[in-house]
Amino acid sequence: MDSLLTAIFEPGFFTSEPVHTAMIIGGGAALVSGVVGVFTVMRGQSFAGHAVADVTSAGGSASFLLGINPLLGFLGMAVVAAGGMELVGIRRIRERDLVTGIVLGAGLGLTALFLYLDVTMGSTTGAANTVMFGSMFAIPAETIPLALIVGLGALVMVAVLYRPLLLSSVDPDLAEARGLPLRLIGFLHMLMLALAASLSAMTIGAILSTALLIGPAATALRVARRPGSAIVIAVLIGLSATWGGILLAYDSYYWTPGHGWPVSFFVVTLVFLSYVTTSRLGGDRQRRGATLPRVRHSTTGKA
Numbered sequence: 001m002d003s004l005l006t007a008i009f010e011p012g013f014f015t016s017e018p019v020h021t022a023m024i025i026g027g028g029a030a031l032v033s034g035v036v037g038v039f040t041v042m043r044g045q046s047f048a049g050h051a052v053a054d055v056t057s058a059g060g061s062a063s064f065l066l067g068i069n070p071l072l073g074f075l076g077m078a079v080v081a082a083g084g085m086e087l088v089g090i091r092r093i094r095e096r097d098l099v100t101g102i103v104l105g106a107g108l109g110l111t112a113l114f115l116y117l118d119v120t121m122g123s124t125t126g127a128a129n130t131v132m133f134g135s136m137f138a139i140p141a142e143t144i145p146l147a148l149i150v151g152l153g154a155l156v157m158v159a160v161l162y163r164p165l166l167l168s169s170v171d172p173d174l175a176e177a178r179g180l181p182l183r184l185i186g187f188l189h190m191l192m193l194a195l196a197a198s199l200s201a202m203t204i205g206a207i208l209s210t211a212l213l214i215g216p217a218a219t220a221l222r223v224a225r226r227p228g229s230a231i232v233i234a235v236l237i238g239l240s241a242t243w244g245g246i247l248l249a250y251d252s253y254y255w256t257p258g259h260g261w262p263v264s265f266f267v268v269t270l271v272f273l274s275y276v277t278t279s280r281l282g283g284d285r286q287r288r289g290a291t292l293p294r295v296r297h298s299t300t301g302k303a
Contacts, residue, residue, distance in 0.1 A: 008247070008251075009247070009251075010250060010251045010253070010254050013247070013250055013251075016250070017141060018137040018138070018139075019137070019246065019250060020141075021137075021139050021140070021141045021143070021144060022136040022137055022139065022203075022246050022263065023243060023246060024144055024147075024148075025136075025139055025143065025144060025147045025199070025202065025203060026136055026203045026204075026242040026243070026245075026246060026263075026267075027239055027242060027243065028147055028148060028151040028199060029147075029151070029196075029199035029200045029202065029203045029204075029212065029242070030212060030216075030235070030238030030239045030241070030242040030243075031151065031155075031235055031238065031239065032150075032151045032154045032155060032195065032196045032199055033196045033199065033200050033212045033213045033216070033217075033238055034216050034217060034220075034231065034234035034235035034236075034237070034238040034239075035154075035155060035158055035196075035231055035234070035235060036154060036158065036192045036193055036195075036196040036213070037049070037196065037213050037214055037215075037216060037217030037218075037234055037238075038217045038220060038221065038227065038230050038231050038234050039158075039165055039166075039169050039189060039192075040189075040193055040213070040214065040217065041214060041217045041218050041221055042169040042170060042221070042227070043168075043169045043189065045189075045193075046214050046218070047097055047100055048082075048085060048096075048100050048190070048193070049193055049197065049210060049213050049214055050104075050210045050214070051081065051085070051100045051101070051103060051104040051107075052078050052081050052082050052085075052190075052193055052194055052197045053078075053197040053200065053201055053206055053207075053209040053210045053213060054104055054107065054108060054206055054207065054210075055077055055078065055081040055103065055104060055106075055107030055108070055111075055206075056073075056074040056075075056077050056078045056081075056107075056197055056198055056201040056206045056209070057077075057107070057108070057111040057131050057132060057201070057206035057207070058077045058107045058108070058110035058111045058114060059072075059073035059074045059075070059076050059077025059078065059198075060073050060074045060077075060130075060131040060201060060202075060206060061073075061111050061114035061115045061118060061127060061128075061131050062077070062110075062114045064114075064118045064127045064130075064131070065114055065117050065118050065121070069142075069143060069146065070130075070131075070143075070202060071143055071146055071147060071150070071198060071199075071202050072146070074197075074198040074201045074202055074206070075150060075194070075195070075198040077107065077110075078193075078194035078195070078197045078198045078201070079191065079194045081103055081107055081194070082190035082191060082193055082194040082197075083187070083190065083191070083194075084103055085099055085100055085103050085190065086186050086187045086189075086190040111131075111206075115127060115128050115131070130205075131205065131206055132205050132206055132207045132208075133204070133205035133207060133208060133262060133264050134201075134202075134203055134204040134205030134208065134209075134262070134263065134264040135262075136203055136204065136246065136249075136263040136264070137249070137250075137263065139202065139203075143202075147199060147202065150195050150198065150199060151195070151199060153195060154192050154195035154196055157188060157191070157192050157195075158192060161185065161188060161189075164180050164185055165185060165188075165189060166227055167180065168180060168182055168185050168186070170227075193213075196213055197209060197213060200212040200213050203242070203263075203264075203267075204245075204263065204264035204267050204268065205264050208264045208267075208268050211267070211268040211271045211272070212238060212241070212242070212267065212268075212271065215237075215241075215268075215271035215272065215274070215275055216233075216234040216235070216237035216238040216241070216271060216274070217230070217234045218275060219233070219234070219237055219271075219274050219275045219278050220232075220233035220234035220237060221234075222275075222278050222279070223278050237271070237274050238271075240270070240274075241267050241270035241271045241274065242267055244266065244267075244270050245263050245264075245265075245266035245267035245269075245270055246263055246266075248261070248266040249261055249262065249263040249265075249266050
């Protein structure tokens with residue numbers, strides 16, 4: 001047993017402070033992304049999630065220029081992008097995607113500017129790689145309290161709005177007929193998405209964060225029969241991919257001494273493999289007609 005543990009966990013894994021920080025912040029990001037991601041996929045807003053995640057790169061690069069906590073930068077730009085896309089108030093998919101694309105382009109333009117200023121004015125090295133692809137072992141432990149607050153805020157919002165958010169996600173026409181404030185719910189969902197995107201961008205980078213935000217949720221919705229089950233499965237997939245990625249990245253320092261592989265590479269790869277391995281099961285369920293049930297209604301008005 002000891003030899004097996006030694007083969008899996010290289011020396012110092014359990015005592016390393018960067019590993020502890022990565023496990024806590026990465027685990028929190030996976031938890032929040034799994035929960036929020038399920039609603040994002042159900043609402044058909046995966047592209048919006050991708051856009052918000054990419055636009056956070058502008059905030060992350062600005063944080064290096066201003067010398068502030070990177071999570072604050074990621075979070076600030078994510079909230080601005082999510083709010084801007086939702087406040088337009090477009091429900092038709094084509095026009096909504098058009099606005100999302102415009103916001104995405106503007107955000108990436110700002111990223112290019114801030115990264116240029118980071119290099120020319122701040123002499124910051126490695127900012128582009130950290131912002132775009134993450135550097136989980138380099139996250140300072142002082143970031144943990146702020147990350148936990150951001151994650152807890154998103155989970156509390158989901159808990160409070162669970163039923164109306166679920167109904168508006170699976171049957172917006174019924175939700176509107178019942179008098180639910182769809183614009184407000186949509187805005188709050190985008191705010192949750194911003195919180196989740198900022199955490200995932202902080203861990204595996206703005207460019208790759210979509211994998212953690214959308215991948216586990218999409219995988220879970222292929223195999224789950226109920227939204228609640230999908231959330232649990234998405235969280236488990238996200239946690240397994242994130243913590244497994246941290247372990248593999250740490251061990252990789254012993255595969256190629258002094259040149260460990262990026263955590264983000266392993267996380268994205270594990271998420272991708274989970275999606276591929278469930279494709280067969282998801283296809284079988286679709287052929288049998290098994291899908292997530294819609295929220296049923298009755299004359300009592302209960303969902």
